[in-house]
Amino acid sequence: MKLQGEWKSPYRPKTKIEHLRVDQIEVDRFGKTVDGQYIDWDMTSLTEVCRQLNCGSLVSLRTVRGFPGGCIHDYLPLMSSNPELPSSKVEITCSDSVRLVNGTSLCSGRLEVKPNHSNQSWSPVCEADFDQQDAEVVCRELGCGPPSFLQGALYGEVEAPMWTKEFQCGGHESALLDCRSSGSERNTCSPGKAVGLTCSEHGGVRLNGGANRCAGVLEMKRLDEWKPVAANNWNLLKLAGIVCGELDCGSVVSFRERGESASENWAIKPDCDASSLMNCFKEFSYSFTVQEITCSDSVRLVNGTSLCSGRLEVKPNHSNQSWSPVCEADFDQQDAEVVCRELGCGPPSFLQGALYGEVEAPMWTKEFQCGGHESALLDCRSSGSERNTCSPGKAVGLTCSDPPGDIRLVGEVSRCAGILEMKNQREWRSVAKIDHGWDLKSAAGAAVCRQLDCGSFLSTFELYNEALVRSVWWINSSCVELRSTLKECTTTTGNSYSSASLKIICTDLLAEPNISSCPSPDGVSDVKQQGVQVLMGSNFTLRCSVEPQFPGGYFQLISTSSNRAQNYTLPAVNHSAHFLFFAADHTHRGEYRCVYHNYVFYHNFSSESQPLHVTLAVSLTALIVRLVVILLGMMLLITALILTSKASQKLSRETEIKDYTLGGSSSKGQIDDEDVTPRTE
Structure with missing residues (x-):
């Protein structure tokens, strides 16, 4: 049995069925049935169509594109520049004699059977009348994969009368009612023995349009039709990892969500934990995005x-x-x-x-x-x-190491403050948050500042601009607590558009200041390898400066010399300050640092320069003068010593003569007499 209808919708095919009439079911262009009920045109509702027609399970769905479309403004708040969408015709096939009810998917449930083209009610099947070969036929008839589980009452028990004959399928038949059945009828079936059947999902996953089978747009085959996958609310890294593993490709190399015109997709359950994407299937959908994934192949x-x-x-x-x-x-x-x-x-x-x-x-x-x-x-x-x-x-x-340059903060003069943007597959987008974990203990905020080498995370602001709706990456901050990089916790929601953005402030907001020496009128400075030599006794000036970022602020010059620390403070004028020192002496030797302070974004910030070492030097002229003075002093000293020595000698002689004159006159006279008396022989 084939049912035909036509819709035009940017999302799920819910409201734009222009006119559908199948037996007693009539649906208008607003999705409203003749009895006043609304039908949501997803896989569940299409299965409901089969049920209301007293047909079996939904077997296949096919869409035919390109029918003239209408203008749909109410459902396109973000696509007003392209309101014209093509409509599609849907063709569904229901089974006419078997169905699975109360299951978790199209391919699971309690088995019920009805004679071909009859008006009889649907009858559950007794487990004793059904085996593995029968199950293979049913799964094939419903367009599913081979049976994976067969158990009585797995999907609920019923009081309704049971199917009264035993199926005797060979396993090759195309429909359950094509199988032979026992001649005798069963009148009773033990409680809890209604057949519960789980068929494997029939279909597949592929990456289409890339350089090899491990790269391209993610597509899934369901109900015999390949469609792109709508990954609403998914962590894209997790999705890419599942796909690369399922295709037996290597590691995830890149992934991104690419904007497209509205197209039909297979939607999957948000963050499904199944190892196979087929087990995450949810419904038929409309979406404005496709998922591009690249896995390594070797x-x-x-x-x-x-x-x-x-x-x-x-x-x-x-x-x-x-x-x-x-x-x-x-x-x-x-x-x-x-x-x-x-x-x-x-x-x-x-x-x-x-x-x-x-x-x-x-x-x-x-x-x-x-x-x-x-x-x-x-x-x-x-x-x-x-x-x-x-x-x-x-x-x-x-x-x-992590890929370089995949996050940045923009919109401020400092690279350590601004709107958070992330790069994925060569595309930069703003980042919007999907939780409330961006406080001072936020692992995500800390990861941003750490990756940018901007110190510690200080604060964040969530900004809104209703006039600026743009594509974004969504990030879950709680995920970062378990992961090492921001990129692994990036996901997209819906069509990935938002008017919100995140402004991040890191502690290393201010640029590092510079410290240098300036020549003074009466002194000469010589800078060598972060050091400066200052002439002894001269005046010298140290200059603190910082690249223009924010107005105002002040500089603190910290000096560590002569085993004591000194602080000097001056306001920043044109982003610099000059510290003048007079008559340099040994107390000025040591290490100097500039610390720049400023109050911005409602916080006090500071940044410290590299050290500058100050040593003392003496000029050649001063050295010569000093040597001359020393020589003159030595000459004067020697002259004084010589004069002192001569004076001492003269004084000594005079003393001897005086002593002789005063103490030895008689003897001297006798001697003199003897000397002058003639001698006789």
Whole structure:
């Protein structure tokens, strides 16, 4: 049985069915039925259409595009520049004799059967009359995959009369009622024995339109039709990780949500925990975005703490071989540079065996010989000989640094304050928050300031501009507490538009000031390697300055000299201040620093300069003068000593003569007489 209708809608096909009439069901252009009820045109409501027609389960859905569309302003608040949307015709197929009810998906529920084209009521089937081969036929008839679970009363028990004959399918039939059945009828069935059937989801996941099967737009096949995936409320990193793993591709390299014109999508349950995306299927949907995902096809990092860390595993290009860890002895720093580049990460920061767990799996058997410039690890040369064993604990564990330059703060003169923007797949967008965790203890705020090397997180403001609605990245701050990078906690909600943005303030708001010396009229300064020599006795000036950011503020000059600290303070005039010192002496030697203070964004900020060392020097002229003075002094001293010595000698002689004259006159006279008396013989 095929049902045809036509809709035009930017989101879910809810209200723009122009006119649909199938048997007794008539739906107007507002989605209103003849009995006054509204039908929400998603997968659940389309299944409800089958039920109201007394048909079975929804088997397939096909859309035909390109019918003339109308102007839909009420549902396009963000798309007023393009209000004209093409309408589509939907064609659904219901089963006519079997259905699954009370299930969790289109392919699960309590099995009920009705004779072909009859007006009889639907009858549950007794578990004793149904086996695995019968289940295979039912799952095939409903467009699902093979049966995965068969159990009585799994989806509720009923009091209704049971189907009265036993099915005897071979498993190859296309419909349950094509199977043979027993001649005898069953009148009773034990309580709790109505068949509950779970078929696997039939369909698939792919990345379409990229360079290889591991890159492109995410698409899902449901009800025999491929459509892009609408990932509302999803953490895009988590989604990309599921897809890369399901396709047996490597690590996530990049992901982004790309704006499109309104298109039909398969919607998935928000942040579904299933390992397969097929198990996260929710409904048919309309969306303005598609998901672009790029996975590596030959390398991956597993068991890591971020996209850029983990145990390295390799697989030959486009092969069906399993992933192999790499032995530490076959891998070096240049090889690591190539892997980090291939995965879209920054340079390698750590390389160590068994850092992210050891494995028993066979190792990659050849040594990599990369030059470091290659774009992919498998582009590198490798050794001819193969390695059969690798010592335990030697599987390569690699940590690459985070991708550089993927966040920034804009709109202020300081790079450490402003509107938070994030770069994903070469596209910069503002960041809006989806929770209330941006307080002083916020891990997300701390991560922003840390990644920008801007000190500690100080405060944030949520700004709104209703006149400026723009595409944004959404971020969950509580997620950052468990992750190492902001990018891993980025997600999108709806069509990723918002009038909100986040203004982040970090503590290292002010630029680092400079400290330098200025020549004074009576002194000469010589700057050498963050030091300055000042002439002894001269005047000198130290200048504190900072690049223009905010007006006002003041400078504090801190001096550590002669085992004591001194502070000098001057207001900032034209973003600088000059500190003058007179008659330099030994007390001026030491280390000087400039600290710039300012009050902005309702907070006091400060920033400190590098140290400047001041030493004392004496000029050549002063040295010569000093030497001359010393020489003259020495000459005067020597002259004085000589004169003093001569005076002393003269005084000594005079004293001797005086003593002789006064104390020895008689003897002298006798002698003189003897000398003059003639001698006789």
